[in-house]
Amino acid sequence: MGGAVFVFGVVLLMSFAAEALDNGLALKPTMGWLHWERFMCNTDCKTDPDNCISERLFMQMADVMVKEGWKDSGYEYVCIDDCWSSHQRDAQGRLQADPNRFPNGIKKLADYVHSKGLKLGIYADLGYKTCGGFPGSMGYHEIDAQTFADWDVDLLKYDGCNLDWKLVGEGYMNMSKALNNTGKSIIYSCEWPLYVWPYDKPNYAAIRETCNHWRNYADVYDSWSSVKSILDWSAKYQDIIVPSAGPGGWNDPDMLVIGNFGLSHDQQESQMAMWAIMAAPLFMSNDLRDICPRSKALLQNKYIIAINQDSLGKQGYQTTKGSDFAVWERPLSGNRLAIAVMNTQEIGGPRRFFLAATRGWKLCNPKCNVTLVLPKYHELGVVPLQTDLLLPVNPSGTILLTVTPLSNITSQEYKLHWHH
Ligand SMILES: *[C@@H]1O[C@H](CO)[C@@H](O)[C@H](O)[C@H]1NC(C)=O
Ligand SMILES: *[C@@H]1O[C@H](CO)[C@@H](O)[C@H](O)[C@H]1NC(C)=O
Numbered sequence: 001m002g003g004a005v006f007v008f009g010v011v012l013l014m015s016f017a018a019e020a021l022d023n024g025l026a027l028k029p030t031m032g033w034l035h036w037e038r039f040m041c042n043t044d045c046k047t048d049p050d051n052c053i054s055e056r057l058f059m060q061m062a063d064v065m066v067k068e069g070w071k072d073s074g075y076e077y078v079c080i081d082d083c084w085s086s087h088q089r090d091a092q093g094r095l096q097a098d099p100n101r102f103p104n105g106i107k108k109l110a111d112y113v114h115s116k117g118l119k120l121g122i123y124a125d126l127g128y129k130t131c132g133g134f135p136g137s138m139g140y141h142e143i144d145a146q147t148f149a150d151w152d153v154d155l156l157k158y159d160g161c162n163l164d165w166k167l168v169g170e171g172y173m174n175m176s177k178a179l180n181n182t183g184k185s186i187i188y189s190c191e192w193p194l195y196v197w198p199y200d201k202p203n204y205a206a207i208r209e210t211c212n213h214w215r216n217y218a219d220v221y222d223s224w225s226s227v228k229s230i231l232d233w234s235a236k237y238q239d240i241i242v243p244s245a246g247p248g249g250w251n252d253p254d255m256l257v258i259g260n261f262g263l264s265h266d267q268q269e270s271q272m273a274m275w276a277i278m279a280a281p282l283f284m285s286n287d288l289r290d291i292c293p294r295s296k297a298l299l300q301n302k303y304i305i306a307i308n309q310d311s312l313g314k315q316g317y318q319t320t321k322g323s324d325f326a327v328w329e330r331p332l333s334g335n336r337l338a339i340a341v342m343n344t345q346e347i348g349g350p351r352r353f354f355l356a357a358t359r360g361w362k363l364c365n366p367k368c369n370v371t372l373v374l375p376k377y378h379e380l381g382v383v384p385l386q387t388d389l390l391l392p393v394n395p396s397g398t399i400l401l402t403v404t405p406l407s408n409i410t411s412q413e414y415k416l417h418w419h420h
Contacts, residue, residue, distance in 0.1 A: 019209050020248030021176065025187045026212035027247045028309045030155070030281040032077025032121065033061055033070075037220055037255045037285035041083040041132045045101050053083050054101040055109050062116045064288040071118060073300040074309065077155050077187070078113050079121030079283065080106075082132040089135055094147045095124070110152040121155030121187070122148055126171030127162030136162055138171070142178045149182035156186055160195035168195045169206065176210040189252065189281075191215040193241075204244035213252040213281050216241060220254035220285075222262035224396060227271050230254065234278060235318035235326075245279055245315040252281050259286035259295035266397030269374050272298050273340045273400040276308040277316035277328045303373040304400065307338045316340075319359040324351055325393070329360045337363065337403045343393035350392035353399070356385070363405045374400040382406065 035053060045052040062078050065071050084106075086096045097106050106122065113120040124144055127136040137144045137158075148156055158175050160168050172192045179186050190211035193202035197216070207214050217233045220226055230253045234241065241251050256275060258268040275282060284299060298304075307330070316330025316338065324345055330338040337360045341353050355361060361368075370380040375397070383389060393399050 019205055020246065021188065021208070021210060021212055022248075023180065023185050023188070023212070025185055025248070026250065026281075028311070028313065029250050029279055030077060030187055030189075030213065030283070031074045031305075031309075032079055032119070032155075032283055033065065033075060033288065034079040034081055034121070034157070034255055034283040034285050036081035037222060037257055038260060038287060039285075043083055043098070043101065052101065053080070055097075055104060058109060058120075059112055061288055062113050062118050065118060066116050068288065068296070069300055070288065071116075073302065074305055075282070075284065077119045077121045077283075079123075079155060079157065081123045081157065082125075082130050082159065083134060084123065085130075085134045087134060089140070093140060093143055095135060095140075095144055105151075106153065107151040110154075114152070119154035120152075121157060121189075122151075122153045123157045123159065124148075124175075125159040125161050126168065126175060127160065129162045131159055131161035137175065138163060141171070141175045142181070145175060145178035145182050148186065149179075149184040152184075154186060155189060157189040158191070160191045165195055165199050168192060169203070173206075173210050187212045189213050189215075194218075201240070204240065208244050208249040211249060213250040215252045215254060217253065220257055222257045222260045224263055224267045227257070227263065227267065227274075231274055231318075231326075235321065238317050242315045242317055245313075247313040250279055250281055251315060253278055255283045255285040256299065257285060258299055259284070259288075259291040264396065265294055265298075266394045268295060268298055269400075270342055270396060270398040272301070272304055273374055273398040274328060274342070276304045276400070277330045277338060277340045279308065279310075279313065279315040279330070282308060301373075303371075303377055303402075307332065307373070307400070307402065310338075320357075325353055327358050329358065332402065335404060337405070339401045339403060340398050341391070341393055341401075342398040343395050346395050348395060350394050352390035352392050355383070355389045355391055355401075356387050360403060361385070363407060364403065365405075365407045367406050369404040369406060371402045372399065373402060374398060 042052045086098050090096045110120040125136045128138045129136045194215045196202040310332045312333040314331050319329045320327045326342045328340045365385045367384045370383045372378040
């Protein structure tokens with residue numbers, strides 16, 4: 001009845017909520033912008049001033065985020081990735097920003113970003129060097145945590161390059177403790193499982209106690225094959241990773257590349273829909289100063305964002321994968337369910353999907369209230385269990401729906417529904 005999904009969701013969450021990193025942050029998946037995929041390690045401000053990693057780039061993004069509705073849509077964190085620092089630490093052993101590219105330093109940049117009502121993220125690495133070859137935090141994690149706190153930074157992305165994988169867990173725990181010791185609440189974004197998976201099954205309970213989100217798998221590229229490989233990995237390991245997600249800690253499938261060069265619009269819709277189903281942090285990596293209106297509208301789509309940010313905080317699963325369609329389902333607050341259906345064929349035209357073939361549709365006994373969110377918001381109204389509704393899905397595109405059972409489903413039936 002009424003609270004069935006809710007009751008089950010709470011039971012599931014409670015077993016993990018106690019173990020979430022206790023810094024009061026990331027109670028919903030973090031939303032923001034991160035420079036890496038789009039701007040990478042471009043340090044050439046002499047000949048490419050508009051695209052190099054510099055304070056100017058982050059100030060311009062912050063400006064646009066306020067002016068163009070990004071902040072109002074929920075995107076809050078403006079995040080620096082690798083290649084921001086000088087190649088030398090200062091005389092006190094502290095990291096320092098590259099003086100040519102960040103002439104006013106990170107504290108001033110944080111002040112600027114805060115003046116816009118936004119938050120600033122920074123990047124470091126637990127090894128001897130960052131992935132891009134800049135100074136690493138090995139041996140310096142306490143100094144670095146204090147430096148970031150002194151600069152009033154709000155998020156740390158902590159990478160795992162250039163250290164023996166056996167020390168990676170200890171390195172992530174060290175920094176978590178060091179951040180806590182500063183007394184400043186800083187979102188802690190990890191890549192712990194990514195660096196452990198090649199050798200061993202990561203300890204997700206420990207990871208959830210240590211980090212606010214964690215990368216599991218390879219970096220996203222600006223291509224459909226990259227997005228697909230992330231989805232395939234997430235589905236393959238979902239029984240391990242999904243239960244570890246919940247308020248305070250999330251699986252991070254990496255940045256949204258929507259608004260760049262590599263994805264068709266249907267593929268962009270697929271990434272947005274699936275990142276919502278996966279309760280993923282939403283870090284856009286694109287050029288907000290110059291983005292096509294359709295991509296912008298997709299990234300700012302309030303219905304999709306509401307699914308991503310749903311207060312139940314339960315990550316979704318891939319429930320079926322056939323030759324034509326992959327179906328993903330996510331339990332939502334208020335006794336609802338989100339369903340995403342991707343047409344996995346990359347040939348032909350729209351294929352029609354039989355809605356009643358989804359696993360969640362069983363809950364629509366005798367009927368459900370159905371709202372189509374993608375490709376276009378449309379309230380389909382009350383649909384009976386015995387429907388013959390067919391919904392068209394474009395090749396490599398995804399349709400996204402929310403479904404509210406108007407039914408007498410027991411919590412036990414819901415439990416069976418979600419049990420894997
Ligand atoms: C540090 O950890 C303690 C215990 O888990 C927690 O109560 C406190 O809020 C944390 N402080 C910060 C700044 O994260
Ligand atoms: C973790 O911190 C301890 C104590 O400062 C230090 O001895 C150890 O080397 C650190 N480990 C890593 C991987 O940073």
